[in-house]
Amino acid sequence: MSALSCDTLPESRARQRADVDKGFPENLAETAPPRPAWAAESPLLQAEHVTHLFGPEQGCQDVSFTLYPGEVLGLVGESGSGKSTLLAALSGRLPPEAGHVRYRDGKDWLDVHALGEARRRTLLRTEWGFVEQNPRDGLRMSVSAGANIGERLMAQGARHYGKLRQAALDWLCRVEIDPDRIDDAPGRFSGGMQQRLQIARNLVSCPRLVFMDEPTGGLDVSVQARILDLLRNLVRELGLAVVLVTHDLAVARLLADRLMVMRRSRIVEAGLTDQILDDPQHPYTQLLVSSILKV
């Protein structure tokens, strides 16, 4: 790390959990704590009976859930179970045949699929992020690493070249890419570096909600650990809400607060991550969990 020290990075936002955690005394003897505020806290995203089918049991049907700020929701299940279709519908890419996806913007609830194209694109570029399994799908391969990171900031109106470059340098540092590579095209990066660049490109605008489709899917195991560690820390530091699609239950255990298990287009079981993995109730989840080789 030559050009820039990691110590100069700006302080990151604290995890947005203030409401949930307010008023818990440090000293056990202290009393009169207030009402637990998770009751009052507002959700960020709501799916209501979201359905999109390409054929019988292909796609997703009747999916409903609520996601809160700072929460990481894992979608697990075999390939073909409809995880990616659901992700596309949730992230505004695929209009569902039935049901609604609502996103809270301040005090207003937006129906994601009823928004105009321009508004939805703005949302996707500012408050939302999307990390693709294949970084080449999420990066602009023809421009430099620095330009990839700066793009979202420019879409938000940033024009000052020095500041854009500084933000790019900071983020390269945060995702453990040598800042000296800022002018290189992503095509010259390894797969793991490309994935880290894609993460930086998405998180630079401090989104509130990030969709991830198998973010470590195409990578070597040794590279995976680094990406997972990075994601785990960034998600906490930035207080991101995440919808994470993965078929890898170890990845789910590491990153997700709670899980939804998909099978043949339906959610068959949902709950706290470790509870689903350690005490699965549905026959399919039991099959899924018992099929993993324990290392």
Next chain:
Amino acid sequence: MDAILKVSGIGKRFVLHRAQGTVLTVLEGIGFALFPGECLVLSGHSGAGKSTLMRILYGNYLASHGSIRIRHGGEWLEMVGAEPRQILALRRHTIGYVSQFLRAIPRVTALDVVMEPALLRGYARKTAQWKAETLLARLNIPERLWHLAPGTFSGGEQQRINIARGFIAPWPVLLVDEPTASLDETNRRVVLDLIAEAKAAGSAIIGIFHDRAAREAVASRFLDLENACAHIEGDAFHAA
């Protein structure tokens, strides 16, 4: 003094769909109240359901029926049927758990593993680090190991990392599953001191100890699970 935890009619049945729907009834009709400053020791032979009860109290296993009410931020929260985010909030503030085995994550150092609960609680990084270092030193983990990932540590070292993690923040309810199992006499002493200090500070502790001397040293009272319908050993799902 008011109870911190009220358990009534808790039962646990495992339905093993992969084994022709075999039903294993592990616990039935468990009930007790737990008060601040006491240590309730679960007794019963291996496989009596002690760890299963612990896991239910931590929200890791689902109770098949019954009620677990816990005082959380001044209100009673029913854990059976609670939302995941409510359980997670409980785990940040109200219930600590020292599991039998450390789940090591690649690249995460011993110090970070220990600091995590304190950071989630909202401690400043410096405070969390100071507390973590103090505990690691007290548990005789050599300083050269603090900045390494504990995946390659010995069983006893991993267990001490896990214990430091469990004791870094004060908990209204603390669950400890065999915390002294693979420790030498010196470190066993440290762990028993940590438990005594937590009791004195007002934590209510539920513990499993196979070691009789440890059990007698910390127990305020016992809950016998001997006749609580135990038919299987340990981790029921994976064992089946």
